Amino acid sequence: MEMQRVIELDMPVNFRDLGGYQGLDGRRVKWRKIYRSAALNEMSARDRVKLANLRITVDCDLRSSREQRDYPDLLWPGVRFVNIGLYAEGDRFNQAHPFLRLFHHLPEFDDYLPKIYQQVLLNEHSEEGIKRVFEELLKLPEDQALVYHCAAGKDRTGIISILILMALGVDDKTIAEDYLLTDELYDFSIEKQHPTNEKLSQVIAKMNVTRGEGPAVKGITETIRQGWGSFDKFFTRKLGFKQADLEKFREMYLEEEEED
Incomplete structure (x- = not known):
């Protein structure tokens, strides 16, 4: 059965499955386990039934306290909300330990977005948020799924997606393509289309991935590799997990490719 990356909802348009990408050791990211989205405050009753049927039992809201107060998520049966x-x-937004940059020899970026993304990795509050998402994923039962989201489903959601895909060994080009899909999906919504897998493949083939990866995704990938040497070391030394936690995470969310 073909899995659909973009989940068709009345709102939001940017609700999609993180599964299907090739990861570590040729294994594939599992479908129907991890979802990313824009804000969930305008869903219809039909949308909420669909999310309940997808067994999504954890809703991680990456937005600010004001955003959550003004535009609260519309929850569905069986889901647990995580702030x-x-x-x-x-x-506190720009606060980071003054010696982190010098100690880790972190790259300098001229563009705004990679600077912000790098700052998120260095900020203690944001670090705790990143860690919380991974903790929720590590304790998620096998028959359940999780969604994380911000407002537009791009920057905060994009950062978490980059980190999850790095953890699972997905290559940088694919990570950049996933990141860039957000803009393309909003273009589809303006044209009132629902993108099929074939349409998405056509869009991805036309993407200027180098340009998209440069000003945004590399703010995460290059900072981690230059500052800590590898994602494994970032996960253990910066986030405070054990290597066994990372191996468990990979076992939970990677699977062997099915033969044709």
Whole structure:
């Protein structure tokens, strides 16, 4: 059975499955386990039934306290809401240990987005949010799924997606393509189309991945590799997990490719 990456909902348009990408050791990211989305405050009753049927039992909200208050998620039966709040609020947003950059020899970026993404990795509040998402995924039962989201489903959601896909050994080009799909999906919504897998494949083939990866995704990937040497070391030394946790994570969310 062909899996559909984009889940068709009345709202939001940017609700999609993170599965299907090739990861570590030729294994594939499992379908119907991890979902990413934009805000979930305008869903119809039909949408909520669909999410319940997808067995999504954890909703990780990466938005600020004000966003959550003004536009609260519309929850569905059986789901547990988890307040993450990925960005530090107020004066804490740009706070990071002054010696981190020097100690880890981190790359410098000229563009705004990679600077912000790098700052998220260095900020203690954001670090705790990243860790919370991985903790939720590590304790998720086998027959259940999780969704994480922000407002547009791009920056905060994109950062978490990059980290999850890095953890699972997905290559940078594919990570960049997944990141860029958000903009393309909003174009589809303007044209009132629902993108099929074939349409998405055509869109991906036309993407200027180098341009898209440069100003955004590399803010995460290059910072981790240059600062910590590998994702494994970032996961253990920065986030405080054990290597066994990472191996468990990979066993939970990777599977062997099915033969034709």
